[in-house]
Amino acid sequence: MAIQARDYWTLTKPRVVALIVFTALVGMFLAVPGLPPWQETVFGLLGIWLAAASAAAINHLIDQRIDKVMARTAHRPLATGALRPVQVLVFALALGALSMAILVRLVNVLTAALTFASLIGYAVIYTGWLKRATPQNIVIGGVAGAAPPLLGWAAVTNMQGQWDWAHALLLVLIIFVWTPPHFWALAIFRREDYARALVPMLPVTHGVAYTRWQILIYTVLLVVITLLPVAIGMSGVFYLGGAVVLGLVFLWYAWRLLDPPDEFFAMRMFNYSVVYLMALFAFLLVDHWLLPWLPGAGAAVGGLDFQRVG
Numbered sequence: 686m687a688i689q690a691r692d693y694w695t696l697t698k699p700r701v702v703a704l705i706v707f708t709a710l711v712g713m714f715l716a717v718p719g720l721p722p723w724q725e726t727v728f729g730l731l732g733i734w735l736a737a738a739s740a741a742a743i744n745h746l747i748d749q750r751i752d753k754v755m756a757r758t759a760h761r762p763l764a765t766g767a768l769r770p771v772q773v774l775v776f777a778l779a780l781g782a783l784s785m786a787i788l789v790r791l792v793n794v795l796t797a798a799l800t801f802a803s804l805i806g807y808a809v810i811y812t813g814w815l816k817r818a819t820p821q822n823i824v825i826g827g828v829a830g831a832a833p834p835l836l837g838w839a840a841v842t843n844m845q846g847q848w849d850w851a852h853a854l855l856l857v858l859i860i861f862v863w864t865p866p867h868f869w870a871l872a873i874f875r876r877e878d879y880a881r882a883l884v885p886m887l888p889v890t891h892g893v894a895y896t897r898w899q900i901l902i903y904t905v906l907l908v909v910i911t912l913l914p915v916a917i918g919m920s921g922v923f924y925l926g927g928a929v930v931l932g933l934v935f936l937w938y939a940w941r942l943l944d945p946p947d948e949f950f951a952m953r954m955f956n957y958s959v960v961y962l963m964a965l966f967a968f969l970l971v972d973h974w975l976l977p978w979l980p981g982a983g984a985a986v987g988g989l990d991f992q993r994v995g
């Protein structure tokens with residue numbers, strides 16, 4: 686019984702989904718001055734978490750064949766037979782239905798609709814189609830994984846606030862451009878897995894050297910885009926400092942990856958990509974929320990302007 690609970694938990698990709706939910710939380714806090722309304726925040730996060738977990742479980746269901754073939758995923762509950770497909774289907778549908786009920790009843794219909802679109806985008810369009818169809822799979826499919834800050838924003842404002850919700854799209858853009866370096870670093874290391882499973886990931890179809898250059902291009906783009914929140918007055922110097930330091934380290938990884946010291950370097954870059962996104966969003970949050978309260982910090986921070994507007 687305990688083992689089954691652990692298997693169901695594994696289906697939800699808990700660590701990936703935790704970071705997804707955190708980016709939604711940051712979207713919520715940046716959407717309004719002060720604290721966002723508690724009901725929309727709590728139930729919004731719960732609904733987004735359940736939807737992402739449902740999408741992750743559907744991904745396990747659709748990817749059974751692939752997961753069995755790849756060393757990284759061969760231990761997953763469906764691949765080993767620890768869970769039956771019908772159990773996973775019922776679990777995923779239950780999580781998805783619960784998510785929609787919570788979002789529609791306790792948050793708003795717009796957030797439910799956008800979250801549902803993200804769920805379908807990842808679980809059906811990316812997993813069921815793009816992943817098998819094109820090496821641009823993760824670029825296009827990345828939209829679904831990037832959406833959560835917008836979902837969080839929608840949850841607490843219903844897109845009706847005075848504040849320009851297009852700022853939420855900038856947060857989405859950051860995750861969207863972060864996804865290729867995040868994933869392709871791992872795909873370089875795991876390319877034999879993907880080749881064996883006949884999944885057309887970029888290092889398999891276009892080779893490792895080409896993928897390394899693509900990673901560098903996206904990383905440069907990412908670092909430039911992460912400066913935009915400051916350029917448009919959405920974030921201040923605290924965020925700027927964090928984004929620059931984190932970005933320089935990411936750039937160093939991408940540059941070094943062109944001629945890596947060993948075969949594990951791509952995996953170290955992948956691990957850093959996760960730390961990077963987590964820390965970048967933490968800087969956005971702290972900058973927005975804490976800095977206006979620090980003596981002397983106000984003038985440099987978008988947050989104070991924000992309060993005047995609000």
Ligand code: HEM
Pocket residue numbers: 700701704705708757822823824826827830831860864867868871959962
């Ligand atoms: C199309 C988009 C994406 C693809 C293809 C992708 C792919 C992957 C893969 C293959 C792994 C390794 C998982 C494992 O070995 O279990 C991974 C790990 C991870 N991803 Fe992504 N990812 C994407 C988007 C995202 C997004 C949007 C986030 C969060 C905002 C995210 C956060 C993470 C985290 C935190 C891990 C580490 C999980 C762990 O340590 O167990 N990913 N990703």
Ligand SMILES: CC(C)=CCC/C(C)=C/CC/C(C)=C/COP(=O)(O)OP(=O)(O)O
Pocket residue numbers: 698701702705733736737738740741744748758800801803804807812816829830832833
């Ligand atoms: C509603 C909502 C916000 C949905 C978000 C969807 C979601 C869970 C996105 C995570 C992206 C991810 C882990 C992709 C890896 O899939 P993969 O199949 O390429 O990786 P795998 O081989 O590890 O399964």
